[in-house]
Amino acid sequence: MEEPKTARRIGPVTLAELTAGLVWPVLLRSVSIAVHPPRLMLGFATVICLAIVSGVFDLARGADSSLAQTMFVAVEQGVLDYSNGIVTFQWISAVNSLVHAVYQIPLETFFDHPWASALLILLLLPVWATGGGAISRMAAVDLAADLNMSIREALAFALPRVLSFTFSLALPLIFMLVIAGAIKFSGAVLLGLPGLDILGAVLYALLLFAGFVLVLLAIGFAAGQSLLVPAVATEGTDALDAVQRAYSYVLGRPGRLVIYASIVLLLGAVSYVIAEWAVAAVIDWTHALATSELRDTRIDNLAPADADPSIAGRILLFWETLAALILPAFAVSYYFSASTALYLLLRRVNDEQDIREVWMPGMVGGTMALRETPGASAPLGSPANPDPNSDPAQPPPQDQGE
16 A cells, blocks of 8 residues: 655745754844843843942932942943944954953943942842843743743743842852952961961962952853843842852853854844944934934924033933933843853753753742642643643743743
C-alpha cells in the first residue's frame, strides 16, 4: 500500500527557520521587545521619576552646581557619542565614549562629592531597580512564552520585590566599599603608627589579597551588573542569589559574555541613533509646521532668544521636553530588555537551562520547583504533566499571570 505523501510548505525561508537551534538570535528581539508600548511607558515613567527625585535632591542640596542633572546630561551625551561613533565606524572613539559615560563619569562624581553621591544613589537606586525590574519581568515572560504582561501586572510583580531588586545592585557596591574601607583603615593604623609599621609590613600580604578580591568584585560588577535585576525578575529570587548567579555567569563563560554583549551593544547603538533621529524629527517637523503660518514677530514672542519665553512658549517648551524624554525612555526599556535576553542566554550556556523556563507564582523562589500547594503554576517551558506525544519544540500554553 502506497504511503501518503507529506505536504510540503512552499514559500520563502523565514528567519526563525534559518536560526533554528541557535540561541544568540534571541538577542535580536531586544529592540522589538523594548519598543512594546507598555515597556516604553514604564521606561518613560522611570525616567520621569528619576528626574523628579534628582530635581528635588539638587534643590534640597542648594549648591551652586546641579550634581544629578550634570551627571545625567553627561551620561546621555556619552551614550549618544557612542552610538554615533558606532554607526560612523569610529569604534575606538565609541568605546571610549561608552566607558566614559557608564563608568568614568559616575566614579568621578562619587570621588568629587562622596557623601552627596552616596545619598543620591540611595534615593535613585530603588526607582531605577523597580522600574527596571518591571521591564525585565515583562521581557522575560515575553522571551519565554510570547506572553505580554500589562503594566499593572508587571508592577504587581516588581513592587513587592523592591528590596530584592535594589539590594541586588547595592550588595556588590557595599562589599567593595567595605573592603576598600578595611584596606584604607588597616593601612592607616598598621603603617602609620610607630611601632606597628613592622607588623603592618608583615601583614601587607593580607592587604594585597584584599585588594585582589576588591578588583575581582569590581570587574565582575562592571561586566555583570546588567544581569542583576534580570536575575531577580526571571528567577523570583533574592538579592544574594542574584549576585551569585551574575558573578558565576560572568566568570563561567566570559567569551560568550563578550560575544553576546557585543551584539547587544551594536544593536543598541544603531537603534538609539534611529530613535534619536525619529524623536528629533517629530519635534522639529511639528514645530516647523505649527509655526509655518506665523509671523516672525509672533514666533519671537513665543520663544525670544534673549529673554524668557511667554506663558504659551513655556507650555510649548514643556510639551517638547516631554516628547524628548521618549529617547531616554527607549534607552531604559532597551537596556533592561536586552539585559534580560542576555541573562537568559548566559544561563542557558552556563547552567544548560532552557530560556523558556521562567519563575511563575506557585514556585519556590530561585527554582522551577512547584510548591506543595493546589493550583500552583507550572514553569514556563516545563509543564508539570508533559504529554509524551507533544512537540517539545513548542512552549506549553500558559495563562497570563503576573
